[in-house]
Amino acid sequence: MTSQKNFLQTKSTKNLVLRAMQPDDSEALARIYLGARQHNFSWVKHPKLEDFARVSHGEVVEVAIINQEIVGFASLSERDSFLHLLFIKEGWNGCGIGAKLLDWARNQATQALELKVVTANVAAQRFYEREGFLAAGKSVFAKPQNLTYRDGRK
Template sequence: MGTDHVVIRRAGDSDAAEMADVWLRSFTAALPTVQRPHDDAQVREWFASVVVPAHESWVAVADGGLVGLLVLDHSELEQLYLDPQWRGQGLGDRFVDLAKRQRPDGLHLWTFQVNGPARRFYERHGFVAVEWTDGRHNEENEPDIRYMWRP
């Protein structure tokens, strides 16, 4: 596919529903063993009422549809999800580069320990694991890892 024809732009309120759909498809594909604490309708409401209005949100658009999203909350890379068919095409690299440009003083993020591909991806981009938890403090009750990137 390649990402040459993909446009990355700031998200607007009208993107919330498609962002939620990408998130749901990606989460389901990447994390089949992780129990989601919210149903699809609640995820869609969260994107519409919290994510897009309250956070710096970016979307990737190709062929008229959303294929990825990036959400930054202060220094936290809060969300980076790609439509499953867009994995391995370089789009995630473009989103991380954008996040680093937007937060040149550094970033942190959380990912589930079970998500080996995400861990390898972030480590390849210079993120270092700084904290491992038993999952007691996330809604999924899933062991996770906090990563940091410093320029």
Template structure:
């Protein structure tokens, strides 16, 4: 598996991974409002790294470097649980200063467990637009 910076030619597949992952795992969200274009809106001005194997993109992480903040980390549903997320998380941490931060939706129990298992600590639970999330630090 290789980790590298994403480029524009990767965006079609990154959009698909972002959409399919959210549709499969975000049971609390409105599925009908999710679109491929959400990726571009949510990653504007961010540094994006991806994991690939034999030319196939397996997942990505989107970082807002001025705040040492992991905004998004998504793995293709077909390779979930195979270490891709851990590799992306490690590469993301290497790119940032400490403390690094992220927010995780409180309903996303699988992701919260993943982050805690990889050394992240819950700092405070906040709420925005009726959705609760944990601010976490590394």
């Protein structure tokens, strides 16, 4: 654990920039999305690089960049203030990037932000609860089961 902590301390987010997704960002974002799904989403059979474009279609996507490296992104359905995706590049978790992307989504939302988290993803649940989200429902019939969270700050 100490080596992980030291590693994260060397990652500086002082140069973090958030900006709207540009067409040239697509491949980097798709790679982050694919990597996370391959490592953490065991229920997804045969994830592909093309999945990102399909699932984020019609959403507003914000990109997190540090020193010209894309380190994460979030996608928001503005119609219903639903945070659909929030992914951080491997090696950059725990650096505060997710919180900054979440702040962006909160500022874009016209009503209380909502999102879903798979019940098995305890780390994500802790993150959103720490950020002021409250469990608003549980979908036991979904595969995989998930929780709906609503922003308790708005």
